[in-house]
Amino acid sequence: MTSIQEEEVKLFGVVPSPFVTRVDIALNLKGVQYKFVEENLGNFSDTLIKYNPVHKKVPVLVHNEKPISESCVILEYIDETWKQNPILPSDPYQRALARFWSNFIDDKFLSAVRKWKVNNEESIEEMEVAFQFLENELNDKFFGGEEIGIVDITAVFIAYWFPIIQEIIGLKLFTNEKFPKLYKWSQDFTNHQAVKEKLPSRETLFAYFRARLETLVVPK
Amino acid sequence: MTSIQEEEVKLFGVVPSPFVTRVDIALNLKGVQYKFVEENLGNFSDTLIKYNPVHKKVPVLVHNEKPISESCVILEYIDETWKQNPILPSDPYQRALARFWSNFIDDKFLSAVRKWKVNNEESIEEMEVAFQFLENELNDKFFGGEEIGIVDITAVFIAYWFPIIQEIIGLKLFTNEKFPKLYKWSQDFTNHQAVKEKLPSRETLFAYFRARLETLVVPK
Incomplete structure (x- = not known):
């Protein structure tokens, strides 16, 4: 199993977004350490746009420099990457x-x-x-x-x-x-x-x- | 591995729907035998409504009497149930x-x-x-x-x-x-x-x- 300490996990988000909070909760349930990068709603950073050029919105999860967008896609990725406390059933x-x-x-x-x-x-x-x-x-x-x-x-x-x-x-x-x-x-x-x-x-x-x-x- | 012959797979659909055709293609790629049940667009059968009471629409895949709706959900189900010719990457x-x-x-x-x-x-x-x-x-x-x-x-x-x-x-x-x-x-x-x-x-x-x-x- 990969050591959580060696990994770099960043979540680009804004505070009032329930879509961002979905990702926060999933990472917290899994016990994954991550850095929350706060974006400015209505004036996203160039980094955010680079990571999500298609939709230009948060949340974006960046795991070891690889960006993933769309909260439901991110939730599935989190469940497949960190197996503890599964959020999807196995059947x-x-x-x-x-x-x-x-x-x-x-x-x-x-x-x-x-x-x-x-x-x-x-x-x-x-x-x-x-x-x-x-x-x-x-x-x-x-x-x-x-x-x-x-x-x-x-x-x-x-x-x-x-x-x-x-x-x-x-x-x-x-x-x-x-x-x-x-x-x-x-x-x-x-x-x-x-x-x-x-x-x-x-x-x-x-x-x-x-x-x-x-x-x-x-x-x- | 479950024998395909013993299973009952039905696809409720209408011919001109690309959402239904998605499911047709996935089942065909996997070599799964199934029965296509043609519905009447605009006048769905009681059976269809019973299987998909929330959205009341096609496609619905019924696998051994268990109904699944929404084409993208069905595609994931097909890939997880019949492993041959994967349609999602493993990574x-x-x-x-x-x-x-x-x-x-x-x-x-x-x-x-x-x-x-x-x-x-x-x-x-x-x-x-x-x-x-x-x-x-x-x-x-x-x-x-x-x-x-x-x-x-x-x-x-x-x-x-x-x-x-x-x-x-x-x-x-x-x-x-x-x-x-x-x-x-x-x-x-x-x-x-x-x-x-x-x-x-x-x-x-x-x-x-x-x-x-x-x-x-x-x-x-």
Whole structure:
């Protein structure tokens, strides 16, 4: 097994991004030592652009000078490179289901959230449906079973970002009454040691999203 | 090794879908015997909805009664279940790059194509950029090297569907002059035995896309 000490692992990211936090959590779960290189949102460094010329965005993981982009691709790479505390199941069918639900969160959930500004009602309906699918799918402590897996990590946005955003915009969608299993999961997940250590502060996220909402809401 | 004969593999699909054809090609490359269950586009069977209640779409692969949805998830499942003729590289970094480019095709390329109706010029520019990235990335006979890999399979839309669609709409974007490496690849790929056997006929696709364009173009 490769010694972790000999390796150079860098994560290029910005603090308020749930996509970056996915990678933070996975590396932390694996016990991989890495350096967080903070980028400036909206003004990425030349190094970042060199590492991710196609999408020009974070997160980028650089392992021994080799860059990898896209959070879900990075999560699979981390699981294949550092075998301890697996985040994907070993059985091919269970792996397929885990990948399916990770994709679901990115495709259905985040697209509904992004649509919120454009078509409020439609996006809330879509989010409600998405929440219900996840509520039905959750049958253990975590989506990964007794331990955190790739679906939990992908869903960090739902556990931590969404409650903050819904508070700012005054929405009562993700509540204990409506989605009790998922709500309990969000508590367990955000209180897990490896996760808690890597979440940005609530204050940081409140400030970030309040500022963004204002620029969108106030007419020029 | 599990005997292929004892297994039941069914693929639920529709003929004109490049997402379904991805799965057809992968199964054919692996030499897996399967039954193609043809669905009616726009009026899916109850069985299909039962197998894919979340997205209600094809392709769905059913392996010994266990359903798997989403073409890229299915491709990974196929590669993990039937080891012969691997479509993903064995090295984790090369696997990450293959997944990155597969995602690129779905995210950047197909979204640009879908945007075509709404913003013609912008989508053509985006497609041109996407073509150029792929042209630069192609350094062997196939994206997978000397053999077909997951990126080639994901890109079947570009090799076979795109030339037909651009002919119908009178576009000259994907040509030998502009993208010589990618153009040669499209010939080699579509002439590969395992691919050729699974492509829908040109006539079928012409009829399908002509009909769709007419309903969109002719005002009611």
